[in-house]
Each structure stands twice: as structure tokens, then as C-alpha cells.
Amino acid sequence: MVSSFVSDANFSEGNLSFLGEDVKKASAVLRKTDSATRDMALTSAAEALLEDSGEIIKANKIDVEAAKAAGQTDTVVDRLRLDETRIAKMASAIKDVVALPDPLGQVVSGWVRPNGLRVKRVRVPLGVVGIVYENRPNVTSDAAALCLKSGNAVMLRGSAGAINSNVAIEKSLRVGLEAAGLPLSAITLIKDVKRETVADFVRLDKFIDCLIPRGGPGLIKLIKENATVPYVIDGDGNCHVYVDKDCDLEMAIDIVVNAKTSRPGVCNAMETLLLHKDIAEQFLTMADTPLAGVELRGDDASRSVLSRMLEATEDDYAREFLDLIMAVRVVDDIDMAIEHVNKYSSGHSEAIITNDYKAASKFMAEVDAAAVLVNASTRFIDGGELGLGAEIGISTQKLHARGPMGVAELTSVKFIVEGNGQVRK
Amino acid sequence: MVSSFVSDANFSEGNLSFLGEDVKKASAVLRKTDSATRDMALTSAAEALLEDSGEIIKANKIDVEAAKAAGQTDTVVDRLRLDETRIAKMASAIKDVVALPDPLGQVVSGWVRPNGLRVKRVRVPLGVVGIVYENRPNVTSDAAALCLKSGNAVMLRGSAGAINSNVAIEKSLRVGLEAAGLPLSAITLIKDVKRETVADFVRLDKFIDCLIPRGGPGLIKLIKENATVPYVIDGDGNCHVYVDKDCDLEMAIDIVVNAKTSRPGVCNAMETLLLHKDIAEQFLTMADTPLAGVELRGDDASRSVLSRMLEATEDDYAREFLDLIMAVRVVDDIDMAIEHVNKYSSGHSEAIITNDYKAASKFMAEVDAAAVLVNASTRFIDGGELGLGAEIGISTQKLHARGPMGVAELTSVKFIVEGNGQVRK
Numbered sequence: 001m002v003s004s005f006v007s008d009a010n011f012s013e014g015n016l017s018f019l020g021e022d023v024k025k026a027s028a029v030l031r032k033t034d035s036a037t038r039d040m041a042l043t044s045a046a047e048a049l050l051e052d053s054g055e056i057i058k059a060n061k062i063d064v065e066a067a068k069a070a071g072q073t074d075t076v077v078d079r080l081r082l083d084e085t086r087i088a089k090m091a092s093a094i095k096d097v098v099a100l101p102d103p104l105g106q107v108v109s110g111w112v113r114p115n116g117l118r119v120k121r122v123r124v125p126l127g128v129v130g131i132v133y134e135n136r137p138n139v140t141s142d143a144a145a146l147c148l149k150s151g152n153a154v155m156l157r158g159s160a161g162a163i164n165s166n167v168a169i170e171k172s173l174r175v176g177l178e179a180a181g182l183p184l185s186a187i188t189l190i191k192d193v194k195r196e197t198v199a200d201f202v203r204l205d206k207f208i209d210c211l212i213p214r215g216g217p218g219l220i221k222l223i224k225e226n227a228t229v230p231y232v233i234d235g236d237g238n239c240h241v242y243v244d245k246d247c248d249l250e251m252a253i254d255i256v257v258n259a260k261t262s263r264p265g266v267c268n269a270m271e272t273l274l275l276h277k278d279i280a281e282q283f284l285t286m287a288d289t290p291l292a293g294v295e296l297r298g299d300d301a302s303r304s305v306l307s308r309m310l311e312a313t314e315d316d317y318a319r320e321f322l323d324l325i326m327a328v329r330v331v332d333d334i335d336m337a338i339e340h341v342n343k344y345s346s347g348h349s350e351a352i353i354t355n356d357y358k359a360a361s362k363f364m365a366e367v368d369a370a371a372v373l374v375n376a377s378t379r380f381i382d383g384g385e386l387g388l389g390a391e392i393g394i395s396t397q398k399l400h401a402r403g404p405m406g407v408a409e410l411t412s413v414k415f416i417v418e419g420n421g422q423v424r425k
Numbered sequence: 426m427v428s429s430f431v432s433d434a435n436f437s438e439g440n441l442s443f444l445g446e447d448v449k450k451a452s453a454v455l456r457k458t459d460s461a462t463r464d465m466a467l468t469s470a471a472e473a474l475l476e477d478s479g480e481i482i483k484a485n486k487i488d489v490e491a492a493k494a495a496g497q498t499d500t501v502v503d504r505l506r507l508d509e510t511r512i513a514k515m516a517s518a519i520k521d522v523v524a525l526p527d528p529l530g531q532v533v534s535g536w537v538r539p540n541g542l543r544v545k546r547v548r549v550p551l552g553v554v555g556i557v558y559e560n561r562p563n564v565t566s567d568a569a570a571l572c573l574k575s576g577n578a579v580m581l582r583g584s585a586g587a588i589n590s591n592v593a594i595e596k597s598l599r600v601g602l603e604a605a606g607l608p609l610s611a612i613t614l615i616k617d618v619k620r621e622t623v624a625d626f627v628r629l630d631k632f633i634d635c636l637i638p639r640g641g642p643g644l645i646k647l648i649k650e651n652a653t654v655p656y657v658i659d660g661d662g663n664c665h666v667y668v669d670k671d672c673d674l675e676m677a678i679d680i681v682v683n684a685k686t687s688r689p690g691v692c693n694a695m696e697t698l699l700l701h702k703d704i705a706e707q708f709l710t711m712a713d714t715p716l717a718g719v720e721l722r723g724d725d726a727s728r729s730v731l732s733r734m735l736e737a738t739e740d741d742y743a744r745e746f747l748d749l750i751m752a753v754r755v756v757d758d759i760d761m762a763i764e765h766v767n768k769y770s771s772g773h774s775e776a777i778i779t780n781d782y783k784a785a786s787k788f789m790a791e792v793d794a795a796a797v798l799v800n801a802s803t804r805f806i807d808g809g810e811l812g813l814g815a816e817i818g819i820s821t822q823k824l825h826a827r828g829p830m831g832v833a834e835l836t837s838v839k840f841i842v843e844g845n846g847q848v849r850k
Contacts, residue, residue, distance in 0.1 A: 028767065032791060111812060117801055119811055126823050127793070205649070209823045224630070228649040230656075230824040251846040258848035342453065364841055366457060368552070376542055376844030385849065386544055386840070387536060398551050398634045398837035399655040400825040412823035415811070416789055419801030421676040423683035424810065 020207030026186040027127045027153035035102035045176025046094040052172045053087040059168035079136050090141045097145040100389040103408045118418045123411045125151030127209035132157045134215045137165035144187045146392045150410035153186045160193035202227035234393030236320045237267030237348035239378045242337040244354035245276040252353040257290045258377040265322045268381045272327040274337045280330045281305045298328035317344050338366050347396045349381040370403035445632030451611040452552045452578035460527035470601025471519040477597045478512040484593035504561050515566045522570040525814040528833045529576050543843045548836045550576030552634035557582045559640045562590035569612045571817045575835035578611040585618035627652035659818030661745045662692030662773035664803045667762040669779035670701040677778040682715045683802040690747045693806045697752040699762045705755045706730045723753035742769050763791050772821045774806040795828035
């Protein structure tokens, strides 16, 4: 899928280290900026995207045609495609980021020591954030906006299949940087899209402070095996809903239908339904019609209620279908439900539907996941829905950030210690 | 350095995965405990250490003898050696950890969404913490205590040279776990001390949630190259003190002497002195006697003042001496000082001595390090001195934790979302 652009002079502008050094320098400039300047850059970038939409669509056509010629699926081609509406959405997403409060300078905590030393912990940028992502070109502008908002320079490594679109988008974003007097390398797209470059990219710990991969298991594995840059994994969502015996069954059905069917291809969609044995029959009978469009794969107990249900394998409980398919299992009690969740969960979002106070408390305390919900759809675990603003990803690891990551998660915290001559005894 | 213990049955109790699974199970139990139970386990462990001190010293003697026989330096042998006093210190360090407030359950933030969803973020244990460390056997009890306090199970991988001591200490710590009815595997020492095991250990991401290495550059490199477990680097401290032109020179000398000489072998000791050109001559003339015991390596400008000064090489500015040696450089202004710091700093602790408000503000804003100090010794950057309690290390990376890491840094944050039937539109 070598596109017309790849042989361009643009694409040989030095090796990764050269680029890295430049981005690091830009991050030192960003560290000193105020939010008004960064917001101005973003607003101008949003306007430039709109003004340049003709050029962007033209570049995007090359990628779309190449994808079609390579026999990519309609889903892949659709993800790649940009039109006026989608570009307008990208621009308005940037404006949403501008509207967020500046996370920098926030005093997280502060105190005075017995010897008079004044200690505070203050939010500062991470420095340089590296993003590795796949086909969707809107990630280029979304990620760049969140990084710039939080005072970080960003190195973007998109896929070969979107390179022409990404180059055009980077150009527009840099118009914003220029308008605000910021170094253009604050937003740097890697134009060398050879496969091997990813492995080199994730080893640039001399220049990159944090890596956020947005991609499938293959990318995650590559990063775990190769990265020397610290990373935050935006992992899979094998999400469960457990319907407890003492609950409002209508509510449970509404939530299950919403969690499974409102957007089955996203990570906060539910994948497995756990039913307390006392309500399993009633629930499945009532839910059969609302879940008519969903392929069900269950254990013996649930299949004895709904004959249309296929047999669930061990693998069905372990995987993320990302489709209108749902695994079902009947459990004896809440302990068995929690055990199942903690065994199969990818640590994303887990819900209980119950009216029992003790059951709700137990589930919240014992389920080990980024987010635990009571009587609400797993689909709410998303930066926007939780009120964090736009998100750079959803962390399924426990270090640094867990769950939806907003601009605050793109910062670090620095100790500031002020004295009047204190020495340590 | 194969000791008498290594061939013992104790040492072949299954492979790393087997141990890992067991520790992970223990972490699920710990997640449900209250702090009273964990504190009780720690208090009993401290008492057991004291009661067992004879046994521990006996085991330690084997390690000490082996170290001597292997021709280790006096420093290494001294670090390894345990006596009644040192064991009493280990026990009292555990009691200090007991006295810390429980970080778990702390509601970090909380709010209500327009649709009525109640969102909160709550501190929870990381799960399983892995510690890789070198000779000092007190790390075994210090690290285990901090992990248990914060609700984590811990896998400890000490050095081969301290294995007999560590085995004895683990035994005593487990007496505490038993007394509190907690699973013994909550504190698990890896007894297979073959070199290769470290590389395997750092790849146990199936069982370990966070790795904290405590060791030199070799260990850090091994981890960066091999780890699939997320880690927090406790790195070197190439710390600077910059003496600005407008400052109290007596205060500056006191701070420099304290930062350099009070304990030169630790990471928060200063390594390089930067002097504004307007006060360089006066400072060096006044500081010559107080710094008499320190070998100085300077640039031409500083050597023209003190003839005893050796010539500093590029490498002298880049390294951590950990000794009574100090690099010196005269700078034209604060910008040159900040540039030097940001170029050579390992991101640990950086100080400015000044009475100029603008200079102090500029230094605090523009220096990129875990801690920035104004008019105070770098030696204060330590968990105890800053009031965080005992520390598990000092992070020089920007993700998760930066600077001294106390019990709060051994936790993660979980989203709890409570509703009454909300579904996403």
C-alpha cells in the first residue's frame, strides 16, 4: 500500500532520533506557555482544518483508493474515509478540548513541614507524548489537541494506510501552532511508515516521556515486548453485567440491551451476561424479544430456558466479541459472579444490577476493574459521559491512570519545596 | 557465591508462575481486608523480627562469610551485615509504617452527572507489587511493610548474596501474616536466585501489577529491555545547586555543604554546583575551607579562583559521583544555569539559592525534575523528610509517581459509578 506521498522529500526528513530531539525541544517551549497561547493555537488549528478540508479530502482519497485496491473491508475503508461532515466534527472536537479547564499549575496538595519548608505538588506536562494508532485519521487531530492542551508536545505514529490523510491534517494543525508562535515540531507526525519503525519509535525513551498505544492486541504485544518508553495500555473491554436476584428486572433488561446493543463494536460494550439462578429463567424469558438481534451463547442452565441459545465455550467467556454476540452464564450467587468477573475481566468496566445494599457494596469492593457500576450501563465508562471531557484512551492498567484518561492524565506532578535556608540534620 | 541454603528443598518450591498465581490469589484476599487487620499483621511481624533476631543473624552470617570469601568490598559486606541494632531498626521501621494513615478507600474525587449518575474515584491496592533489589536485607522488610500497608501482596526478588538473610526475614514477616489470618503468600520471596530469573520475573505481567526496581543502571537497563510488567524507575540523582547572584552567601554555603557532604552516597546528595559569574569568586573563596574535604572539578572560570580545583570533563557534569567529589561551573545567568540543569539532570532534585523573586519563579517553572527547591538542601527530597512517611523509592520518571513514593503511590484509583437504571442515549 505504498502511496504516492511516501517517496516525497517530506518523508525522508531525518531519522527518528532527529525528530525526537526536535519534539523534545518543542516540549521545553510548551512547558513555559500559558493556556491562553495553547488554546489560541488549538482554535486556529480547528479553523485551519475547516479551511483546508478540500485538501484533506483530496489526500484522504489517495488513502481510501489504496485501501480499496488492497481489498480492505468496508469497515476499514469507512473508518478511513473523511468528508466535510467528519472534518467539521474533528474541528469541533478540538474546540471542545479548548473549552476544558487547563490542568497545568493545579496544586494537587500542599503542606508545611515542622522545619518551615513549604511543600506543594503541582501539575506539570509530561513532556513528550507518543501516540501509536491505527487507521482512523481523526485520532491525529484528537490526540494532538489533548496533548497540546495539557502542555505536551506529541509524536504521532499513525498507520501506513492513512499517511496521506495524516500528513494533510498535521499541516493544518501546524497552522495553529504557527499562529500562536509555537514551534511547529510540537505536533510531529512520523512520516516513515515502515513496519519496523514502530519498534524503533517505542524505544525513544531519550525523547518520549509516555507512550499511549491505540490499537489491537498485536500492537499491545509489540509494545510490551519492545518499548523502553513508559506506556499506558488502552486495552480490551471484556465487560460483564451481573443481574442479581433482588433487582428490578425491567431495569436490568434496559441496561443489558443498552450495554450490548447501543454500540457493540466499542470497548465499553458488554460481552457477558451473568444471571443469578433465582431470576435467570424470568430474565431470559422477558429479554428474549428485546435481545432478538443478539446471538446468545450460554451454559446449560441458560440454554434450558432459551432453546435458540448456542453453547458457550471457555473462549466465549474470555473474549471481546465487539459484535451482536453475547455470552450468558447462570451463577449460584454473587460470590460466583464476582469470581467469574475477576477471572475473565480485562479490567475495564463491570456492572451489577441489584436492589440489595450488601450485594452492591460487595460487588463495588471486590471486583477488580477500572470501573464498577451499580444499576447503570457499562456504556457510560467514557471520558465524555463521566464528565472528564474528551479522552485520549481508556486505561486498563493500574499504574498512572485507570479508566478514561482526560487531560489531567496527560500530566505529571512535580514537588516544589520552598525554604529559607533549611539544611538536613 | 552459592550458599548452603540454595540447594535446600525450600528453594525448589515450584516455578515463578506457580508462585505468581499464589501471590495473585493472596492479593485478592488482601483487597477485602480492613486496615486494622493489615496493621495487626505488621505489628506481629515487627515483634517476630525481634524475637527471631538470633536466627536472622545466624542466617546473615552465612551471607556475610560468603561475601567476604568472594572478596567483596567492605562497603558491600557492611551493607549486608545485620546485628541486633539493625534488626531493631527494621522492626521499628515497620511500626512507623503501621502508624501511617491507610491510603485505601480514600475518595480522591467525586461528582454527580446531569443524568444523576454518581461518580467517584477511590483508592484501591495495585494488587501485586514486584520488588527487585540488591544486597541490603532491610529492603525485604521495608518493602513488604509498605506493600502490605497499602493492601498489596508483594513478590520480592533480592540478590543471591543476601538469600539466607532474606529467607530468615521472610519467615518472621510471615509470622505476622499468620497471626492476622492472612495468606502467607502475601509476602513471597523468590528463592531461586539464578541470574536469569530476574529477566523471567519482570515478565510476569499476568500476576504482577507494578514493578519497583531498586538498583543500579544495570538493573534498570535489564528492566527496560525485558519487562512486560509496568514499572516505576527509582533512578539516579544527578542533583544540582545553582547559586544565583542575588543571594545570602552564608546560606548558600551552608546548603551546598549540607547537600554535598551530609551523606554523599545517596541519590539526593548534590553532584554539581553552578555559580552565577557575579558571585563565583566570592563564593568559592568563602567556601574553600568548609568544602576542604571535597574534591572539586571545575571549568576554567572556577579554577582561576581556586587553584586546588581539578579540570572538569563533560563526563563529570553527566555523572553521579556518590562520593566527596563535586563538579563546579560558572554560568553567565540563570538561563544558562537552567539550560545546564535540564541538559545534565537525571530529573531528581534541583535547587536554586536566591533572594530574587523572578529568578526563583523562573527556576521552579522551567526546571524539569521530580523536585525543585528554593533555598533548601536537596537532601530533603525523601519521603520521611517531606512528611510522606517511609518511602518505597524515589521515582525519576513522570508516569504514575514522580519523586518520593509513599503508600499512596502503591495504590491505584478505581471509578465507582452508581445509578438508578441509567442507559446511554
